[in-house]
Amino acid sequence: MNQSLLPAAFRRSLRIRLLAGTLSWILLSIVLAGWGLDNLFRQHIATQFHGELTTHLDQLTAQLTMDEQGRPRLALPLSDPRFSRPYAGHYWQIDRLDGQPERDSPAIGQLRSRSLWDFVLNVPDDSLSDGATHRHRIVGPEGKMLGMIERSVRIDETPDARTRSFRLIVAADESLMLEPAARFGKILWLALGILAAGVVVAALVQVFVGLAPLRQLHGALGRVRNGEAPALEGDFPVEIMPLIEEFNSVLSQNAEVVDRARTQAGNLAHALKTPLSVLANAADSHARDNGELARLVGEQVSLARTQVDYHLARAQAAATSRLPGARTAVQPAIEGLLRTMRRIHADRGLQLNLRPIPETLSFRGEAQDLQEMLGNLLDNACKWARQTVECSVRHEAGCLVIDIDDDGAGLPAEQREAVIRRGIRADELVPGSGLGLAIVDDLARLYGGQLELSDSPLGGLRARLTLPAAA
Amino acid sequence: MRILVVEDEPTLQNQLAHELAAAGYAVDVAGNGIDAHYLGDTEPYDAVVLDLGLPQMDGITVLRKWRADKRTMPVLILTARDGWHEKVAGIDAGADDYLTKPFHMEELLARLRALIRRAGGHADAELSCGPLSLDTRNSRATVDGRVLTLTSHEYRVLAYLMHHRDEIVSRSTLIEHIYAQDFDRDSNTVEVFIARLRKKLPPGLIETIRGLGYRLSAPK
Numbered sequence: 001m002n003q004s005l006l007p008a009a010f011r012r013s014l015r016i017r018l019l020a021g022t023l024s025w026i027l028l029s030i031v032l033a034g035w036g037l038d039n040l041f042r043q044h045i046a047t048q049f050h051g052e053l054t055t056h057l058d059q060l061t062a063q064l065t066m067d068e069q070g071r072p073r074l075a076l077p078l079s080d081p082r083f084s085r086p087y088a089g090h091y092w093q094i095d096r097l098d099g100q101p102e103r104d105s106p107a108i109g110q111l112r113s114r115s116l117w118d119f120v121l122n123v124p125d126d127s128l129s130d131g132a133t134h135r136h137r138i139v140g141p142e143g144k145m146l147g148m149i150e151r152s153v154r155i156d157e158t159p160d161a162r163t164r165s166f167r168l169i170v171a172a173d174e175s176l177m178l179e180p181a182a183r184f185g186k187i188l189w190l191a192l193g194i195l196a197a198g199v200v201v202a203a204l205v206q207v208f209v210g211l212a213p214l215r216q217l218h219g220a221l222g223r224v225r226n227g228e229a230p231a232l233e234g235d236f237p238v239e240i241m242p243l244i245e246e247f248n249s250v251l252s253q254n255a256e257v258v259d260r261a262r263t264q265a266g267n268l269a270h271a272l273k274t275p276l277s278v279l280a281n282a283a284d285s286h287a288r289d290n291g292e293l294a295r296l297v298g299e300q301v302s303l304a305r306t307q308v309d310y311h312l313a314r315a316q317a318a319a320t321s322r323l324p325g326a327r328t329a330v331q332p333a334i335e336g337l338l339r340t341m342r343r344i345h346a347d348r349g350l351q352l353n354l355r356p357i358p359e360t361l362s363f364r365g366e367a368q369d370l371q372e373m374l375g376n377l378l379d380n381a382c383k384w385a386r387q388t389v390e391c392s393v394r395h396e397a398g399c400l401v402i403d404i405d406d407d408g409a410g411l412p413a414e415q416r417e418a419v420i421r422r423g424i425r426a427d428e429l430v431p432g433s434g435l436g437l438a439i440v441d442d443l444a445r446l447y448g449g450q451l452e453l454s455d456s457p458l459g460g461l462r463a464r465l466t467l468p469a470a471a
Numbered sequence: 472m473r474i475l476v477v478e479d480e481p482t483l484q485n486q487l488a489h490e491l492a493a494a495g496y497a498v499d500v501a502g503n504g505i506d507a508h509y510l511g512d513t514e515p516y517d518a519v520v521l522d523l524g525l526p527q528m529d530g531i532t533v534l535r536k537w538r539a540d541k542r543t544m545p546v547l548i549l550t551a552r553d554g555w556h557e558k559v560a561g562i563d564a565g566a567d568d569y570l571t572k573p574f575h576m577e578e579l580l581a582r583l584r585a586l587i588r589r590a591g592g593h594a595d596a597e598l599s600c601g602p603l604s605l606d607t608r609n610s611r612a613t614v615d616g617r618v619l620t621l622t623s624h625e626y627r628v629l630a631y632l633m634h635h636r637d638e639i640v641s642r643s644t645l646i647e648h649i650y651a652q653d654f655d656r657d658s659n660t661v662e663v664f665i666a667r668l669r670k671k672l673p674p675g676l677i678e679t680i681r682g683l684g685y686r687l688s689a690p691k
Contacts, residue, residue: 266554269552270551273551273571273572274572276572276573277574278482278483278486279573282486285489301573304573336559336563337555340559340569343567343568344558371556371559372554375555375556375559379555
């Protein structure tokens with residue numbers, strides 16, 4: 001079927017497809033069945049009606065005799081009492097066909113059932129072969145439509161030895177046949193209507209129940225995306241299970257690739273930095289012989305180091321920030337970093353304070369990236385602080401807002417943007433602060449977050465890091 | 472002061488050993504994790520410079536084993552791995568400081584001095600004892616502002632005694648801390664160094680505690 005010919009809603013929704021498919025077939029088959037049953041019943045009633053008329057006609061034929069004057073008469077009255085009650089709905093009539101009526105009686109309606117009373121059935125002219133029967137619909141007493149059957153009979157052995165022909169007519173009120181059919185039809189359509197309603201409800205339930213695993217899958221995917229689960233979890237029907245397994249294996253393969261990439265990037269950095277160290281130390285130790293060369297080598301080594309650091313951090317982050325399912329608790333990450341800062345900056349005798357963090361707060365991303373961002377910010381704060389560094393974390397509109405304050409000299413507003421964007425050194429006196437903030441900003445952006453620098457209530461710089469929180 | 476340098480890259484290992492010796496330390500070197508662990512476990516080092524990416528046993532494992540065996544010497548990790556998660560792992564394994572490659576030799580020396588000082592409970596880079604003072608930053612000893620001329624061994628003996636001021640230091644301890652492992656040690660040489668130092672220092676600074684060793688303290 002041509003997809004574009006289908007309505008948009010039909011193409012978009014599995015539920016509408018299933019419901020439309022199921023319901024149209026169900027309703028069509030119910031209508032066909034109803035129509036068929038109704039017709040069958042009508043046919044059956046009609047057959048029965050005409051069968052009864054034929055029986056009466058046979059009886060009438062059997063009872064037909066003639067009196068001495070050659071007038072038709074019945075040997076015995078017909079057994080059905082409805083022929084005796086006026087306008088009861090069942091009638092018979094005998095017409096003379098040979099055109100030689102007796103003086104005292106007309107040819108049409110020469111002999112009639114009592115039920116006809118004074119009414120004469122007017123039957124359309126018809127040529128009948130002897131003994132054959134014909135059916136007609138005629139107007140009867142009180143204007144009612146009658147179903148009628150006629151037969152012609154020729155009698156040769158008459159008292160006056162003249163051949164006589166008669167037309168025998170038996171008729172009955174059609175409503176006797178139509179009423180039961182209509183009653184049956186009403187009941188039939190009511191029953192089929194109830195059946196259709198039941199089937200529609202059943203189809204709705206079936207579609208709802210049948211599509212439940214898809215809603216479950218939707219929920220599981222949401223949890224993976226929010227970082228609440230590392231893979232799709234839950235019991236799924238065997239029809240969906242292969243899809244789940246494939247998806248999970250793609251996830252774990254992805255994680256493996258990322259892990260490998262990280263390791264390789266780390267190895268490359270390691271491989272580069274040791275020779276750089278050798279080079280720098282060699283240049284240093286020959287500074288007395290060739291000061292210019294030593295200065296040049298030292299400068300280039302330092303440049304190479306910053307470049308390696310920067311691109312390594314970027315490569316690692318770019319590989320992971322889109323990885324679904326990652327989730328990192330904030331508190332242990334910060335506490336580990338603070339332990340490290342206290343050691344690395346032990347000589348400074350700094351006061352490192354962490355405001356209480358709810359244990360449930362988590363970052364939607366890799367632990368290494370969170371540590372990289374916070375580590376750079378805390379290290380920077382420790383380098384500049386006079387005595388105190390303060391760290392606080394809160395949850396705000398689906399985001400983690402992490403503030404790192406120091407009581408150092410601060411950074412003039414016009415330099416903040418430059419420090420973040422290009423990673424230039426704001427002050428050459430403090431070593432290693434070159435690209436730290438730029439790396440943090442890059443990483444935060446890869447995660448859809450941001451880094452802002454402002455004045456700290458402690459007097460120095462406040463670095464505010466906004467990151468996506470895991471639900 | 473005796474230092475263990477653990478580094479698998481031979482050129483860098485040489486440079487480190489050379490620079491540290493020039494700064495007045497007795498230096499041992501190890502090129503793999505197994506040797507490093509053995510040396511650290513059996514010799515009394517005043518500090519260790521430890522690379523992490525080592526053959527046979529990685530640096531973090533070596534460090535964990537030392538700490539599990541109650542070896543408490545200060546350890547400075549010197550590595551190319553500069554991710555903060557790696558630094559946290561290193562510190563949590565028991566390191567006292569962390570320096571990433573490429574590095575400036577001055578920074579390494581400064582950090583080592585700080586580590587050794589803190590391990591001895593000294594806050595200042597300049598140690599003093601009466602009229603005698605020792606500036607660990609430039610390995611210079613002065614008496615009342617007058618610079619002393621010391622050989623490297625004399626300096627090591629004096630530096631060790633200054634870091635352990637008012638403590639009794641045995642002759643064998645002195646030997647362990649002024650000589651590298653493969654050096655031909657002669658216990659009599661310690662007496663020679665002490666005797667030479669006494670000539671250069673004001674009288675009464677270095678006492679001999681009979682049967683126990685020596686003690687450096689300010690004269691009362």
